[in-house]
Amino acid sequence: MGFLYSQFLVTPKYPTESFAGQIIIVTGSNVGLGREAARHFSLLAVRHIASGEKAKQSIEESTGRTGVSFAERASKLPRIDVLLENAGIATRIFSLAENHERTITVNVISTFMLGLLLLPKLKATAKEIPTAKPHWTIVSSGVHAWTNLPEWKSSNTFEALDDEKNARMEVRYPTSKLLEVLVVREIAPRLADSGVILNMLNPGLCHSELAREEGWGLWFMKLVLARTTEVGSRTLVAAATVGDESHGAYMTDGKVNNAALGAFVTSEDGEKAQKKVWTELKGILEKIQPGTTSSF
Numbered sequence: 687m688g689f690l691y692s693q694f695l696v697t698p699k700y701p702t703e704s705f706a707g708q709i710i711i712v713t714g715s716n717v718g719l720g721r722e723a724a725r726h727f728s729l730l731a732v733r734h735i736a737s738g739e740k741a742k743q744s745i746e747e748s749t750g751r752t753g754v755s756f757a758e759r760a761s762k763l764p765r766i767d768v769l770l771e772n773a774g775i776a777t778r779i780f781s782l783a784e785n786h787e788r789t790i791t792v793n794v795i796s797t798f799m800l801g802l803l804l805l806p807k808l809k810a811t812a813k814e815i816p817t818a819k820p821h822w823t824i825v826s827s828g829v830h831a832w833t834n835l836p837e838w839k840s841s842n843t844f845e846a847l848d849d850e851k852n853a854r855m856e857v858r859y860p861t862s863k864l865l866e867v868l869v870v871r872e873i874a875p876r877l878a879d880s881g882v883i884l885n886m887l888n889p890g891l892c893h894s895e896l897a898r899e900e901g902w903g904l905w906f907m908k909l910v911l912a913r914t915t916e917v918g919s920r921t922l923v924a925a926a927t928v929g930d931e932s933h934g935a936y937m938t939d940g941k942v943n944n945a946a947l948g949a950f951v952t953s954e955d956g957e958k959a960q961k962k963v964w965t966e967l968k969g970i971l972e973k974i975q976p977g978t979t980s981s982f
């Protein structure tokens with residue numbers, strides 16, 4: 687009911703804040719919600735600068751390694767006011783990228799890799815520029831509530847997710863979005879005194895290029911229910927401008943609303959899973975780039 691209410695009756699407010707003088711990074715801003723959010727910010731941080739480069743896209747480009755070199759360049763910026771991590775994929779086709787199932791690599795590992803690599807710059811911005819309120823914002827989804835992540839009970843969650851034979855690809859995208867929620871909740875308290883606001887959001891069902899493989903069912907559902915990409919993107923901008931009350935929190939319809947989190951997230955098991963997946967993710971990130979997780 688909450689979903690239908692939001693889709694039919696709630697229109698997130700048009701952003702009016704000024705971002706003059708700020709440096710804002712929006713990942714995945716060549717199409718979809720990222721592009722519309724970037725239009726609002728009037729800034730772009732596209733992965734493919736020249737359109738011809740799109741053809742060169744490869745699995746290797748889409749991994750943590752790209753994130754590392756991008757982060758190296760971005761960390762030389764004089765300030766970062768907003769890191770809006772929007773890039774994501776939804777697929778039911780199992781494939782590996784950088785040793786992990788691709789959805790997990792793109793939506794989870796690369797997202798936190800880039801965020802943690804840029805955290806020192808976000809923290810420095812908060813410390814050195816009195817008027818700045820840096821935001822590290824992650825675009826999650828309401829579908830995080832569609833799974834209870836049974837894999838967390840295996841000896842290693844990420845290894846279980848990488849096991850093609852047992853992969854539940856029908857809920858892989860929700861699984862990746864749940865992992866984002868769990869990790870944000872686990873690490874946010876460590877940033878409490880940093881001056882950096884870490885939050886996450888659900889844009890609602892929106893028109894975009896996402897889930898292009900899903901077929902007529904989703905196409906029809908979007909036709910009836912989906913927000914335009916521009917309206918959806920307002921929720922991204924809202925999360926990138928909201929105050930301290932959003933730290934560690936989940937936003938939906940452009941407002942902080944932890945009550946909209948899936949029941950698993952706040953359950954006893956969810957809290958245990960949260961700690962376990964963070965410990966495991968830390969290991970993966972440190973293996974890719976030693977020191978990544980030492981910036982708290």
Ligand SMILES: NC(=O)c1ccc[n+]([C@@H]2O[C@H](COP(=O)([O-])OP(=O)(O)OC[C@H]3O[C@@H](n4cnc5c(N)ncnc54)[C@H](OP(=O)(O)O)[C@@H]3O)[C@@H](O)[C@H]2O)c1
Pocket residue numbers: 713714715716717718719720733734747748749771772773774775792825826827828888889890891892893894895896897
């Ligand atoms: N649309 C919805 O209904 C909806 C609902 C809830 C949450 N979301 C979330 O919103 C975010 C944006 O999705 P969207 O709906 O706007 O989808 P989209 O139109 O498919 O846009 C996804 C963006 O992510 C980029 N991207 C994908 N893989 C990447 C990689 N490996 N490295 C760097 N960039 C990559 C894409 O760039 P390329 O074009 O270069 O691949 C594109 O710019 C996602 O995190 C999604 O989970 C969407």
